[in-house]
Amino acid sequence: MSSSGELLFEQPSQDNLQVIFSGSWKLGEPLPSADDVRQKIESAGPIRQITFNTEKLGDWDSGLLTFLRKLWKYCSKSDIAVDSSGLPGGVRQLLELAAAVPEKKDARKSEGRMTFLSYLGDQTVLFFNGASELLAFIGEAVVAFLRLFQGKAQYRRTDLWLVMEACSGLALPIVALISFLVGMILAFIGAIQLALFGAEIYVADLVGIAMVRLMAAIMTGIVMAGRTGGAFAAQLGTMQVNQEIDALKTLGLSPIEFLVLPRMLALALLMPLLSLFANVMGILGGAVATITLPDVNIIQYFDQLVGAVSLWDLWIGIFSSAIFGVIVAVAGCMRGMQCGRSASAVGDAATSAVVTAIVGIIVATAIITIMTNVLGI
Amino acid sequence: MKQPEPHITVKDLTMAYGDFVVMRDLTFTINRGDVFIIMGGSGCGKSTMMTILIGLKPPAKGKVFYDDTDFWASEPDIRDQIIRRAGVMYQSGALWSSMTLAENVALPIETYTNLTPAEIRDTVELKMALVGLAGFEEFYPSEISGGMQKRAGIARAMALDPEVLFFDEPSAGLDPVSARRLDDLILQLSESLSTTMVVVTHELASIFAIGSNSVFLDASIRTMTATGNPSKLLAETQDPTLRLFLTRGEQT
Ligand SMILES: Nc1ncnc2c1ncn2[C@@H]1O[C@H](COP(=O)(O)OP(=O)(O)OP(=O)(O)O)[C@@H](O)[C@H]1O
Numbered sequence: 113m114s115s116s117g118e119l120l121f122e123q124p125s126q127d128n129l130q131v132i133f134s135g136s137w138k139l140g141e142p143l144p145s146a147d148d149v150r151q152k153i154e155s156a157g158p159i160r161q162i163t164f165n166t167e168k169l170g171d172w173d174s175g176l177l178t179f180l181r182k183l184w185k186y187c188s189k190s191d192i193a194v195d196s197s198g199l200p201g202g203v204r205q206l207l208e209l210a211a212a213v214p215e216k217k218d219a220r221k222s223e224g225r226m227t228f229l230s231y232l233g234d235q236t237v238l239f240f241n242g243a244s245e246l247l248a249f250i251g252e253a254v255v256a257f258l259r260l261f262q263g264k265a266q267y268r269r270t271d272l273w274l275v276m277e278a279c280s281g282l283a284l285p286i287v288a289l290i291s292f293l294v295g296m297i298l299a300f301i302g303a304i305q306l307a308l309f310g311a312e313i314y315v316a317d318l319v320g321i322a323m324v325r326l327m328a329a330i331m332t333g334i335v336m337a338g339r340t341g342g343a344f345a346a347q348l349g350t351m352q353v354n355q356e357i358d359a360l361k362t363l364g365l366s367p368i369e370f371l372v373l374p375r376m377l378a379l380a381l382l383m384p385l386l387s388l389f390a391n392v393m394g395i396l397g398g399a400v401a402t403i404t405l406p407d408v409n410i411i412q413y414f415d416q417l418v419g420a421v422s423l424w425d426l427w428i429g430i431f432s433s434a435i436f437g438v439i440v441a442v443a444g445c446m447r448g449m450q451c452g453r454s455a456s457a458v459g460d461a462a463t464s465a466v467v468t469a470i471v472g473i474i475v476a477t478a479i480i481t482i483m484t485n486v487l488g489i
Numbered sequence: 490m491k492q493p494e495p496h497i498t499v500k501d502l503t504m505a506y507g508d509f510v511v512m513r514d515l516t517f518t519i520n521r522g523d524v525f526i527i528m529g530g531s532g533c534g535k536s537t538m539m540t541i542l543i544g545l546k547p548p549a550k551g552k553v554f555y556d557d558t559d560f561w562a563s564e565p566d567i568r569d570q571i572i573r574r575a576g577v578m579y580q581s582g583a584l585w586s587s588m589t590l591a592e593n594v595a596l597p598i599e600t601y602t603n604l605t606p607a608e609i610r611d612t613v614e615l616k617m618a619l620v621g622l623a624g625f626e627e628f629y630p631s632e633i634s635g636g637m638q639k640r641a642g643i644a645r646a647m648a649l650d651p652e653v654l655f656f657d658e659p660s661a662g663l664d665p666v667s668a669r670r671l672d673d674l675i676l677q678l679s680e681s682l683s684t685t686m687v688v689v690t691h692e693l694a695s696i697f698a699i700g701s702n703s704v705f706l707d708a709s710i711r712t713m714t715a716t717g718n719p720s721k722l723l724a725e726t727q728d729p730t731l732r733l734f735l736t737r738g739e740q741t
Pocket residue numbers: 506509511530531532533534535536537538580
């Protein structure tokens with residue numbers, strides 16, 4: 113039978129309604145709704161029982177089942193007996209299966225509407241919780257470092273090597289490109305201003321001091337935040353999703369020592385090296401820029417630069433980059449460890465790791481700059 | 490009794506990962522309305538067989554026919570059409586972790602039908618009730634137990650009332666009562682909607698309770714050694730490996 117599903121009604125006795133099905137009742141075809149039956153019942157007077165006739169019913173699938181379930185619910189609410197003996201056996205048994213496990217009423221979640229104040233309160237609590245989580249994480253990381261110096265930390269040396277490889281050699285090309293360009297840009301922009309005073313030679317001071325003291329560290333920090341911090345968060349987050357971190361904990365291994373420590377160590381050790389490399393590339397970038405300047409040649413540029421940059425500048429740059437390395441690692445690992453158990457949570461963790469790391473780097477730069485100013489170095 | 494009508498036919502199939510041959514020379518037929526059991530020891534290639542049947546991995550050699558269509562020789566869009574009429578429950582659940590259970594079940598319905606949101610909600614509730622998860626619609630996969638994830642995966646596989654359902658170890662991790670209910674569900678779907686069921690399972694109780702046809706994959710010789718009704722196989726087989734499997738290692 114190919115005609116689509118239809119309903120007919122008969123009333124064999126005063127309080128008995130017979131529902132007659134005909135045609136095919138399949139999902140996605142236009143079907144009568146349970147409301148039609150309800151209206152019929154309400155208009156027909158005091159119905160106490162419903163029976164079914166399915167002699168003319170053709171093919172059926174979930175479309176019929178959903179219809180009957182709705183009818184069932186309505187009938188049990190309004191105290192109408194349902195006599196299902198007229199239904200095909202398969203329909204009856206599937207409906208029984210569907211009713212076999214009672215609905216978990218308390219399981220349904222209530223999505224209460226939120227007032228502005230409670231939203232504000234929630235956000236404030238979240239903020240302070242976040243801050244205390246950060247402190248707790250840093251505390252645990254420090255403890256892990258102490259255990260490392262006592263030689264008690266448990267982690268795999270191979271992990272350390274793998275992480276070191278991922279965040280050193282493999283990061284060189286992008287760090288090289290970016291710092292070279294930054295050096296060149298600094299030189300060009302500086303030269304335009306300095307030419308007004310006929311002091312183009314000071315381009316060397318500008319590029320040298322800016323790169324060595326600050327820019328190289330910041331640029332590598334930001335590159336590594338995007339490249340490595342995000343990767344850390346995604347790695348640890350995926351491990352969280354697969355319960356791999358739980359497995360470490362039950363094995364008695366501290367995930368902080370086992371996973372976070374090697375990553376922090378690797379970045380803290382390698383970021384200074386990367387930023388030294390960035391120094392060199394930045395200065396070379398500046399040197400290339402001087403080729404276009406009429407009043408400065410390359411020899412003069414290097415000569416001036418060596419005189420301008422002090423050892424202190426170098427130490428401050430190296431110190432900053434080690435700090436940035438720790439910030440990137442902490443942000444990445446922390447967001448990864450806090451990750452929820454879903455694929456989108458991993459994405460959120462990676463994003464928030466990068467954001468956290470960049471904010472951290474900028475704030476740390478501000479603090480370091482103020483401190484060196486006060487100390488006069 | 491109706492004449493058995495072949496639904497999926499496997500001919501001379503060899504499955505391999507690169508050079509590593511998992512199984513070779515598989516030939517068997519799954520009839521319409523069958524509850525077809527794929528059985529064999531752990532690691533013998535049951536899940537791999539499913540990935541080939543559902544179009545995720547091409548066979549190394551041999552053919553798979555859906556009705557009369559040579560599945561792997563057809564154009565990709567023909568394959569898509571065939572697979573759209575199948576529902577799959579994966580061994581690990583494979584629920585989409587960032588969607589609620591209701592959204593998981595609703596996605597296939599939203600994608601392939603024109604039902605209104607209210608109709609979709611009713612259908613989702615029906616499917617969830619059929620697997621005993623009524624009331625858990627708004628939960629995320631990470632918030633329910635492993636066995637519940639399995640059942641939710643089954644609800645999602647059934648969403649579109651497919652012609653053929655593939656279940657990879659549906660009752661692993663379920664309590665005996667839920668496992669029994671699941672068996673009833675499988676039997677009912679195959680009887681009343683004449684859905685073809687392809688079930689990978691190790692549960693002897695369900696193999697004999699629901700299986701109308703089966704294939705046994707022997708890992709030691711890397712090929713199938715028997716196909717047919719499991720109870721009949723138990724009564725008739727002379728093959729010691731299969732006997733051992735069907736009697737839980739208790740020799741008779
Ligand atoms: N992606 C893969 N690459 C290479 N080999 C694989 C891959 N997946 C599975 N195998 C191998 O194929 C064989 C069959 O694996 P499969 O997952 O199909 O087993 P199974 O029968 O489903 O086992 P179980 O009952 O434990 O689920 C195994 O030996 C496994 O090592």
